[in-house]
Amino acid sequence: MDNITRHDAHQNDIDAATGIPDIPAAAHAAIRIIKGDILHTPTPDAFEVCEDGYIIVANGTVQQVTSNLPSEYADLPVSDYSGSLIIPGFNDLHIHAPQYPIAGLGFDYELLPWLERYTFPAEANFADPEITQRWYKRFLNKLWSVGTLRFSAFATLHAGSTLELMRLSQQSGLRPVIGKVNMDRNAPESLIESTDDSLATTQELIEESRELTPDIGFIITPRFVPSTTPELMQGLGELAEHYDLPVQSHLDENLGEIDWVRELHPDIPSYAEVYEHYGLMPEGRTIMAHCVHTSERERALLKARRVYLAHCAQSNMNLTSGIMPVRRDLDYGLNISIASDVGAGHVPDINHHIVQSIEASKMLSMLPEHQGERPLRLPEAFAMATKASGAFFGRVGSFEPGYDFDALVIREDDNPLSLSPQERLERYIYTGDDRSITHRFVAGREIALPFPEV
Amino acid sequence: MDNITRHDAHQNDIDAATGIPDIPAAAHAAIRIIKGDILHTPTPDAFEVCEDGYIIVANGTVQQVTSNLPSEYADLPVSDYSGSLIIPGFNDLHIHAPQYPIAGLGFDYELLPWLERYTFPAEANFADPEITQRWYKRFLNKLWSVGTLRFSAFATLHAGSTLELMRLSQQSGLRPVIGKVNMDRNAPESLIESTDDSLATTQELIEESRELTPDIGFIITPRFVPSTTPELMQGLGELAEHYDLPVQSHLDENLGEIDWVRELHPDIPSYAEVYEHYGLMPEGRTIMAHCVHTSERERALLKARRVYLAHCAQSNMNLTSGIMPVRRDLDYGLNISIASDVGAGHVPDINHHIVQSIEASKMLSMLPEHQGERPLRLPEAFAMATKASGAFFGRVGSFEPGYDFDALVIREDDNPLSLSPQERLERYIYTGDDRSITHRFVAGREIALPFPEV
The missing domain is CATH 3.20.20.140 (Metal-dependent hydrolases)
Incomplete structure (x- = not known):
């Protein structure tokens, strides 16, 4: 439960895309880098897991999932969800x-x-x-x-x-x-x-x-x-x-x-x-x-x-x-x-x-x-x-290159036994609810609660 | 969702047992009156429902469930959960x-x-x-x-x-x-x-x-x-x-x-x-x-x-x-x-x-x-x-006379179709979670979150 504050703080990172000194704005304007424990199922027999990895998204589309951020992106701001899971919507x-x-x-x-x-x-x-x-x-x-x-x-x-x-x-x-x-x-x-x-x-x-x-x-x-x-x-x-x-x-x-x-x-x-x-x-x-x-x-x-x-x-x-x-x-x-x-x-x-x-x-x-x-x-x-x-x-529901970046960020709840990312996902699937989800992206765009007034 | 504030406000009623002018304190000290839509199952074949009724509790034990408050209790303060369900724990x-x-x-x-x-x-x-x-x-x-x-x-x-x-x-x-x-x-x-x-x-x-x-x-x-x-x-x-x-x-x-x-x-x-x-x-x-x-x-x-x-x-x-x-x-x-x-x-x-x-x-x-x-x-x-x-x-799990008053107060969520108390209970059972429960009583005593620090 002590993770709530830290994760909510990430919300500020998202739009704080300032201070990029030496990369021409146009080249990277639509690029977004997302960091966290990434899981998806390109094939149904097993989770593909990239712990503490990066998803590079350009114009709403996944470019790659990688453990090491390529140097060309090194100076771009990162939406850092370290400690959280990132899964397809x-x-x-x-x-x-x-x-x-x-x-x-x-x-x-x-x-x-x-x-x-x-x-x-x-x-x-x-x-x-x-x-x-x-x-x-x-x-x-x-x-x-x-x-x-x-x-x-x-x-x-x-x-x-x-x-x-x-x-x-x-x-x-x-x-x-x-x-x-x-x-x-x-x-x-x-x-x-x-x-x-x-x-x-x-x-x-x-x-x-x-x-x-x-x-x-x-x-x-x-x-x-x-x-x-x-x-x-x-x-x-x-x-x-x-x-x-x-x-x-x-x-x-x-x-x-x-x-x-x-x-x-x-x-x-x-x-x-x-x-x-x-x-x-x-x-x-x-x-x-x-x-x-x-x-x-x-x-x-x-x-x-x-x-x-x-x-x-x-x-x-x-x-x-x-x-x-x-x-x-x-x-x-x-x-x-x-x-x-x-x-x-x-x-x-x-x-x-x-x-x-x-x-x-x-x-x-x-x-x-x-x-x-x-x-x-x-x-x-x-x-x-x-x-x-x-x-x-279309190309939706996975983080393979070319897929729309539709994603959920899942907050880590209690993690008693140094669980692996897959075990934490299991736990969310079996015991989590809407409170477990801290961020939602559709085709690269973060979506806020649609109608807060009702 | 607009009920949250109103119900949370009830928390204050509970201990506000002041201003009872003409009843000797000793006679009613341990009596507590609870109001709401009451449901329980004295027999398993049907819910017994007392809509907008009262539970009279003495020393933690249910005395009666009634639609009309007997005149002898008329001046006692009531914990009023009108609009909420009251069910056994x-x-x-x-x-x-x-x-x-x-x-x-x-x-x-x-x-x-x-x-x-x-x-x-x-x-x-x-x-x-x-x-x-x-x-x-x-x-x-x-x-x-x-x-x-x-x-x-x-x-x-x-x-x-x-x-x-x-x-x-x-x-x-x-x-x-x-x-x-x-x-x-x-x-x-x-x-x-x-x-x-x-x-x-x-x-x-x-x-x-x-x-x-x-x-x-x-x-x-x-x-x-x-x-x-x-x-x-x-x-x-x-x-x-x-x-x-x-x-x-x-x-x-x-x-x-x-x-x-x-x-x-x-x-x-x-x-x-x-x-x-x-x-x-x-x-x-x-x-x-x-x-x-x-x-x-x-x-x-x-x-x-x-x-x-x-x-x-x-x-x-x-x-x-x-x-x-x-x-x-x-x-x-x-x-x-x-x-x-x-x-x-x-x-x-x-x-x-x-x-x-x-x-x-x-x-x-x-x-x-x-x-x-x-x-x-x-x-x-x-x-x-x-x-x-x-x-x-023991005598637990029902509101029949002589039972311990173990109870949950269930907040009314959205009620689109003028649902009956039983239907609202159904809805809570199928779709509710911890957020639906606003108050918990064990043997007549309201229980707060035991360990807020963890």
Whole structure:
């Protein structure tokens, strides 16, 4: 606890880039040097550790990680976080922004009453601009606080409120993609649109947001197959193609849902193929949340289309959906990342979700049908929460040269046993919270608490 | 977040018991009235809620919970926590105090290397008085902060350090029972004693602590069967009987351990019966941690002896031990409480362990052999973390008349949807942390942070 003052003092170093006598200003103006115990996972099998090392960042992009500062940089000021860990920021590929107010509620209920009692009323609230302002600001503050710097969010069906979330995100310095939710069947009165309205407002929003929120991507977001008619899916697929946009939705979360999709689309052989059929699976640009109960046929498709699978272990436990067979799917070559699924996940903290994913995988390894499967190890799960999910946003989630410098500085808490940097990271992942994070960088820029007033 | 100031202001109300004009001081001197949204679980099937109600406490004991303050108390000052929840404090029946420094480390390892690499060195450290002072203070601060007001702790084999933990606990105002760990076989050099030494120092410690730490009970603590010889178990059983002391140990945590016990004690039909055989299962005064893989025969014994089973879901996931079949064992009539098992559990926060127990039980309910079993519901799990575990300490863990007033005041966080008290409690359990707790009472006395200096 005695580290607090020392680390907070670093905040002053950051902008104190003065007194550089003999280097021409232009040459190094956009270069930033960061010092600390650096950890990341270029490959998932182990942490790459550079203790007491330097990250050289130019124009927001990592140039190199090095133990010895090259002499050409010797006179540049250093943001010195010695004694702290520097790790890539977290990326969360599945989160429902309007469900943040009800996260942690109703988990004694089954999925359907949970949706009816909590989720749908919460989402309907976002017709109100005042609620939109207050809660989306709190939501962005919260994600900032726990170190989720990029994410893919479901908003609600309200175009105005969705645009507001994009504007607030643009202001915040965080870099999400955001989608207006589309639903034109099997939804409550307050959350349903006509097919035409749904498509028209989506298109309008895409156009508006391109102009107003240039750093915040739009993502096509059919809620899931049961709540979108074939016409709506078809139209959304066309929008995705026309504007070259990514797509996110839910897939194979629980068995009842899968049966329902089969009834709704008896002519299409699998749930995943419904999305594909309607043009909603653009290659390398699609996020499918859950994927707990995929068939072999679906896995082949998900692999071929290089889909991002968002593993939501906490949500799947809370709603008794099942456990995704992560080891099997990783071995098969699927791209799996770790996501929060707030509000069915109760907290957005990705460090907790890393732990929960490891625990779920240990549980599974104890069942006869998974016996012998290696449970997830920490570096693997960490890579799934940083580099695997970051790839959706470009070169994000690692400190390899050419990657955006998205980073968290983790304060050293008590260090009783001369722990190694990796052990200190382990400790943060298992026991830390927002208070452990002292600094957050997105593409090289330090980001402050977005909305201190709420 | 705007409640912080208002609630912190209450701290001043507590001792401001002045200006009571016409009631004789003696009559009401020890009466305290607490106001707020009161929740507890006299029975596990539902929360008993008294919204905006009063708890009348006399000499540290609950007299009644009431919506209307009886006129005889009308002029007494009220500690007004309106808008906050008032709930029983948490009790943790299984925690290793010296493992707190290494909690959250090494969970990529299996049990044995984990013990060797982290647990045993951590425990050996407590031969050092400086480490004892620093870390046991931090440990007690931490338990205070998360609202664990009573607990049953394993210390280490060091008598001096164990006595120091008891002294610090006495000072803290928390009310644990604490045991010196006994090990005279199958332990590393640094953590083994001779049988005679082990018994002699234990007896000495019992005598000393009775005098020096009158509020802190001693609990006989053989680490587990594999690390205690028959002679040591016999001697400890005799001490338990002679001094009328409770006993704690581990039982049926994982399958390898059970085989080992069978090899060590081929003449005794089950692991549980080894403890019984040596007098280490006093009726209604025994805590057995884990009990993941109990046999029918053992369950009958645990029931007959009214043993406290400490369910450690997080630890059992971290170390891939299994999942305790809680529903089956509750139905059978066993007394199960929710425990942290720090350091194999990574955090001491009992609210997190409530969630983890519910999740584990949901996982189990999805397996074919447990199909149809109702997963744990929140009020049940809450009762297991308050009243079921509190019973070990007497009338503790509920606000029924005659119970010690052990309580936590939980600050209302954001309340977006006019949530009911029960929903706000749910939210705290799932998403809250130490910052949610504004006041802590043990037997009617408010307890401040024990050791602000560490």
